[in-house]
Amino acid sequence: MSKGQKLLKRAKKIIPGGNQLLSKRSEIFLPGQWPSYYKKAKGSKVWDLDNKIYNDFAGMGVTTCILGYADKDVNNAVKKAINNSSMNTLNSYEEVELAEKLIDLHPWAEQVRFARTGGEACAIAIRLARAATGKNVVLFCGYHGWHDWYLSANLKKNSLDNQLLPGLEPKGVPKTLKRTAYPFNVNDTNSFKKAVQMFKGKIAAIIMEPVRSDPPNMQFIRNVRATAKKIGSVFIFDEITSGFRETIGGYHLKLKVNPDVAILSKAMSNGFPSSAIIGKKSVMDQAQNTFVSSCMWTERIGFVAALATMKKMKKKNVVKDLISHGKIIKRGWLKASKLAKLDIKVAGIDPIPQFSFNYNNNDEIATYFIQEMKNSGFLANTRLGTTYAYNKKIISRYLESCEEIFEKISRFIKSEKSLPLNGPIRHNTFKRLI
Amino acid sequence: MSKGQKLLKRAKKIIPGGNQLLSKRSEIFLPGQWPSYYKKAKGSKVWDLDNKIYNDFAGMGVTTCILGYADKDVNNAVKKAINNSSMNTLNSYEEVELAEKLIDLHPWAEQVRFARTGGEACAIAIRLARAATGKNVVLFCGYHGWHDWYLSANLKKNSLDNQLLPGLEPKGVPKTLKRTAYPFNVNDTNSFKKAVQMFKGKIAAIIMEPVRSDPPNMQFIRNVRATAKKIGSVFIFDEITSGFRETIGGYHLKLKVNPDVAILSKAMSNGFPSSAIIGKKSVMDQAQNTFVSSCMWTERIGFVAALATMKKMKKKNVVKDLISHGKIIKRGWLKASKLAKLDIKVAGIDPIPQFSFNYNNNDEIATYFIQEMKNSGFLANTRLGTTYAYNKKIISRYLESCEEIFEKISRFIKSEKSLPLNGPIRHNTFKRLI
Known part of the structure; x- marks a missing residue:
């Protein structure tokens, strides 16, 4: 063994x-x-x-x-930050530089907050959207993390059959959150329309990835975007996976469809833990009205790694x-x-x-x-x-x-022979909506 | 300026x-x-x-x-980990070493999960407690982060007057979470008894810090611990601030009062972002029944920094x-x-x-x-x-x-003169229960 x-x-x-x-x-x-x-x-x-x-x-x-x-360039920047201490009573100036950089790259965005993980960043975006709209319901397609707001969709079992997280019970998610998150299928205008109709007047946010396995359907995306605007909901692009792969920044820059909020993580800092929530001031500024605060979000490595990664992405x-x-x-x-x-x-x-x-x-x-x-x-x-x-x-x-x-x-x-495996067949991961 | x-x-x-x-x-x-x-x-x-x-x-x-x-010893360990890549498709072996180390230090604990921030770790502990008990309500005293489960206590305004987060509205927290989290006052047996009575049969977890500003009142703590056991609730010590200061591990080791779950972070890794949830198998193993998963929790720095910090703590x-x-x-x-x-x-x-x-x-x-x-x-x-x-x-x-x-x-x-300040008076941070 x-x-x-x-x-x-x-x-x-x-x-x-x-x-x-x-x-x-x-x-x-x-x-x-x-x-x-x-x-x-x-x-x-x-x-x-x-x-x-x-x-x-x-x-x-x-x-x-x-x-x-x-990567030697990102690592050297991070190691320099560590030599100079990556934690302090004072703040890291690099967080301001990174915020400005992200706004430069995404001119539609006005404000930025940082977190450490993708799941946290999604939960923050949902909190801010709910605070901005005074509404509760989140329509989503695709995968957006482990938090209560998202898993609560699974409290209504049959609504997620054949869609999301089969076999994963949302145990430990308060049942009172039932019908606060509801899925629609990607590139399926009918399922989206149905969801919008079902929760009319209650929709705080619509969150989706700009692209996953299938090529983006521009008509569908533009329709979701326009609907969100029309009904006064916050439109969020989860760019945790799609960001920094076809553009320096969110994939939506390529689509020329601007959300109200976008979430960046993963490739942004070449594997060092960091995530960012960027968005319009009307939503982001809710972070002054609702409590969103964490010690470990202030640590320097994420900011420095992200700046160094973007610099190298551009240079090379x-x-x-x-x-x-x-x-x-x-x-x-x-x-x-x-x-x-x-x-x-x-x-x-x-x-x-x-x-x-x-x-x-x-x-x-x-x-x-x-x-x-x-x-x-x-x-x-x-x-x-x-x-x-x-x-x-x-x-x-x-x-x-x-x-x-x-x-x-x-x-x-x-030959209709079974394949010579030296161990069990792999498990299936949960199926994604997109 | x-x-x-x-x-x-x-x-x-x-x-x-x-x-x-x-x-x-x-x-x-x-x-x-x-x-x-x-x-x-x-x-x-x-x-x-x-x-x-x-x-x-x-x-x-x-x-x-x-x-x-x-600190040169912790930094050298972290920089070595970075030179060898702190992220990978495979897992970091140091997470197993750290889990074993934490169990060695806390013999009552059987299993461990890691996260990146203190707030996340508290949210995970609450999810697991709710999953283990099939109940929803959390009784708490003190501060435990920004997540919905905690801020929901503020949805019932008058219950928190003079206690927690004055002036901070829980905007964006679904109102359906009302009465899922309820505070009691530290070292105040009556307020604790009242809370237990009020939510009889519904209490998933009781969470508190083992110590904050006042010296621990052993009778109070033992009573909370015993009550949690009696009513079948998960007893959680939030050791984010108290841990690794008077013992290598949780402060509760000094009190000789074992919780069902403890949350460690902050000093554990000398400022590098990391947090741990340690606990009894009956609670922790719920992580197999409910979905708790995040990419950035797997990154190596937190594990390595924690191991190096504990090593130096012992040596010196x-x-x-x-x-x-x-x-x-x-x-x-x-x-x-x-x-x-x-x-x-x-x-x-x-x-x-x-x-x-x-x-x-x-x-x-x-x-x-x-x-x-x-x-x-x-x-x-x-x-x-x-x-x-x-x-x-x-x-x-x-x-x-x-x-x-x-x-x-x-x-x-x-002299009854006003003090010569060169700027405004400092803001008050939110008041803590403890």
Whole structure:
């Protein structure tokens, strides 16, 4: 048994769920076989506890590390901040610089607040929207974190069947929050209209991601935006995943659709914990009327890392590489599937490409893919986030391995043999609305 | 105008409230005159944007930096983690080591989860308690953050008059949460009994700090603990401020009263953002039944900083110094007040000592005190957190300045002249229950 799997056994006894994030659970990749823990990482290379080296094509830290692991420019800025103390009784001047920078990048936004995690930032945005409108209900599509405001949607069971978090009970969320959050389906004008009609006069906020797996449907997005304005609701773009991948800032800059509030995190600071809520003054200024305050939001690292990440993104035109790497990978998957006569579907924006196997046993196939890619020296998944640290050589090697393994999968499918898995089939993560 | 005050003017336009934390607002120290921002800090020394140097007797980063600013041992561990990448697709092995360490220190606890901020950690504890009991109501005393579960107590206005957050409206908190959180007063058995009676059969959790300004009343604490057990509620100690100051771990270890759940943060990692929820398996394991998950909780710095902080605390017997520094400071304040014939009240645990002026214009006097201490080279407040970085010489210098300024204050009071303030009187922060 690998050192990683041994440590995971210890972890599961004392950390419910084994870790702090569903998307980093070993079981959603490769149960019993995943390296689970890393010792060090550099660029796109990861060393596990047994000193085995992998190249990361499994998300680069849940899509955070767009510049690569341990990027020297961001790290040097952060280490300098640490040498000069990252905590103090006084405030970090960098928070003002970062706020100004974010407003420069998003001219529609007037004010900024910072937090540490994406979930917190969404909860703050919802609080401010409710305070600004005096209303309670939140219409949403997609995933927006673990907080009560969001999970409360699951209190009405049948409303979320086939949509969101199947199997996850919203235990511990006060039942009095029932009917305070309600989902609509992405690119589905009817489901949106129905939700708006159902909660007429009560809607504080409408929150969605500008893009997830499917290409953005501009008509749909413009309609949601216009409706929010018409009914006096706060329109929020959750850009935690989509931001800083096709533009320096929110993906909505590309769509030319401005929300009232946007939430940024993840790639903004190349993996250092930080998040930002940017928005119009009429909403943001509610932070003076309702209590939103936390000691750890003041710490310096997040601000410094975000400033350094944006600086490097601009200097090196990182967005261009993130997109072109993704395009090459998508084309490579399609080519490999054609060569192997495998039926796959490719989706996602270029810097966060994904594919799925179109078979009844697609989880089994995906598990075998991840297993064999691991044996070829790759951390792999059916979804990834590109990074500036990739180069053509490593992408070629990755795609060669994909071709070989797609070929193997095809042979097993043709021969109607079950795939030789060395462990259980991976769990399904919760299904997203988008 | 100082560079700090100039920057604060820019900040206030684009950051509602000017920063991310009420307790770091310049206005609660010295409106118009506070340095506001720091450039660097080392030990207990702080450099402001004009390169003026102060010694910090104003909390050392809201009581986080028990080892001092930029402590070389903790910083070296953190910088090593950053060099090896602090984010990854795989998990940080240090989270398991830290979980095991916290259980070693708190043998009553069986499982651990981590978050990034204190407010989040409290919200997680409440979610888990509600999930474990199937009940909704939270009885609390003291301050536990900005989240909906807590602020909802303010939806019933008159219940919080003279107690908590005066003047802060819970705008944006759904009104349906009314009567889901209810306060009792510390060391007041009647108010506690009344609250328990009022919500009979509905109480999910009882949360309090083991100690704040007043010495712990053991009879009261034991009664709350026993009642929680009797009525089947989860008993939670919020140790965000009290932890890691008189023991390595929670203050409750000293009281020998075990909760079902404890929340640790702040001093645990010497100012690097991290928080932990530790508790009995029956409560903690609910994290498998209810969705509590966040990307930024997985990042490595918090775990590494906490392990390094605890290691140094043990090696250098830091607790002994934190307490003895606090005792000397308390004695010094009393001596200074006697010499000056000033009426003050000293309170707080030794490592977080505080004093108040017993006069009608105590905010005016406190503002003058902070103003004059600043001119003597100290960041000061009427409450502070001691640090291992203090030494006898700097404490002596601080107390000499206190003596001089107490003397001045006394002369102004005797002469019935108003105190010569160079700016407005400081704002009051929200009043705490404890």
